[in-house]
Amino acid sequence: IRDSTILVTGGAGFIGSHLVEALSPHNEVRVLDDFTTGDRAYLPDDVTVIKGDVRDPIALQEAARGVDVIFHHAALVSVTQSVDDPRRSNRTNLEASLLVLEQARQEDARVVVASSAAVYGHPETLPVPETAPTTPTSPYGVQKLAVDQYARLYEDLYGLETVALRYFNVYGPRQRGPYSGVISTFLEQARANEPITVEGDGRQSRDFVHVSDVVRANLRAATTDAVGEAYNIGTGQRTTILDLAETIRTITGSDSTIVHREPRTSDIRHSGADTSKTTRQLGFDATVGIESGIRSLVGHD
Numbered sequence: 001i002r003d004s005t006i007l008v009t010g011g012a013g014f015i016g017s018h019l020v021e022a023l024s025p026h027n028e029v030r031v032l033d034d035f036t037t038g039d040r041a042y043l044p045d046d047v048t049v050i051k052g053d054v055r056d057p058i059a060l061q062e063a064a065r066g067v068d069v070i071f072h073h074a075a076l077v078s079v080t081q082s083v084d085d086p087r088r089s090n091r092t093n094l095e096a097s098l099l100v101l102e103q104a105r106q107e108d109a110r111v112v113v114a115s116s117a118a119v120y121g122h123p124e125t126l127p128v129p130e131t132a133p134t135t136p137t138s139p140y141g142v143q144k145l146a147v148d149q150y151a152r153l154y155e156d157l158y159g160l161e162t163v164a165l166r167y168f169n170v171y172g173p174r175q176r177g178p179y180s181g182v183i184s185t186f187l188e189q190a191r192a193n194e195p196i197t198v199e200g201d202g203r204q205s206r207d208f209v210h211v212s213d214v215v216r217a218n219l220r221a222a223t224t225d226a227v228g229e230a231y232n233i234g235t236g237q238r239t240t241i242l243d244l245a246e247t248i249r250t251i252t253g254s255d256s257t258i259v260h261r262e263p264r265t266s267d268i269r270h271s272g273a274d275t276s277k278t279t280r281q282l283g284f285d286a287t288v289g290i291e292s293g294i295r296s297l298v299g300h301d
């Protein structure tokens with residue numbers, strides 16, 4: 001995508017800031033972010049920064065004026081927090097997303113929304129296709145499912161060009177903080193030669209997708225003709241948490257031991273994307289495997 005005016009909500013965050021970096025050389029980019037977890041240091045100098053809450057209609061209106069595309073990445077990403085306070089996460093993850101879709105209608109802008117593998121809950125089939133039953137196990141998952149469905153509905157009802165990207169386990173540089181995911185946690189532990197904390201037996205598995213691939217998927221979504229659809233964004237490969245711990249130990253040359261902790265309550269056992277629809281309709285395939293992804297992280301972040 002080139003020569004467009006683009007809004008990235010949550011553009012100072014982990015995924016958003018990588019996307020902004022890819023967009024900004026060829027487009028006029030605006031970022032709406034409240035900087036609770038985002039960081040200005042991640043943003044190129046030439047982007048327009050609007051510090052504000054995505055729930056604030058005035059801030060959103062200002063940020064979205066005249067845009068061609070909105071990438072909606074602002075969210076409360078903590079699944080645990082959504083369990084503790086469903087209404088709070090609902091306001092940011094669902095209500096604000098509706099505001100974004102409404103604002104997009106005003107501007108007749110395309111919207112790419114960040115959906116999640118959380119919409120599937122405990123998948124019944126592996127790898128999980130987009131047509132699988134959606135039975136989320138957290139308010140976060142319900143909220144993402146609602147946004148994902150609203151996106152489809154807005155295309156159906158109003159002819160708005162929307163795409164929902166169902167991210168599997170995204171990792172990469174700048175992923176940090178308390179809800180940052182197992183890869184950044186293990187890497188920190190390995191570097192500090194502290195024990196690597198595997199929760200449960202470690203035989204649970206995930207589809208880890210590098211943020212650079214997620215950025216490429218977003219760029220495809222910005223121009224695809226196949227709108228009004230949801231797409232799995234993963235690699236199609238699953239890695240067990242135990243294998244991940246070993247891989248990280250090896251790559252970092254760490255002396256860390258691997259210790260087992262209590263499993264998480266209602267942890268999802270296996271999660272992996274069926275990527276055939278994404279390949280076929282979106283024309284996107286992930287290219288970064290788990291080993292090279294982790295190698296590129298070491299010494300980088």
Ligand code: UD2
Pocket residue numbers: 077079116117118119168169170179180181182183185186197198199200204206241263264267268271
């Ligand atoms: C991911 C997403 C979440 C939601 C969910 C949907 C991330 C960071 N989170 O949660 O937003 O979309 O998928 O299903 O991508 N683990 C350990 N030791 C640790 C930390 C984690 O063993 O120190 C295990 C954990 O118990 C789990 C696995 O690693 O089995 C992955 O945990 P996670 O928090 O990185 O991601 P997940 O899949 O719970």
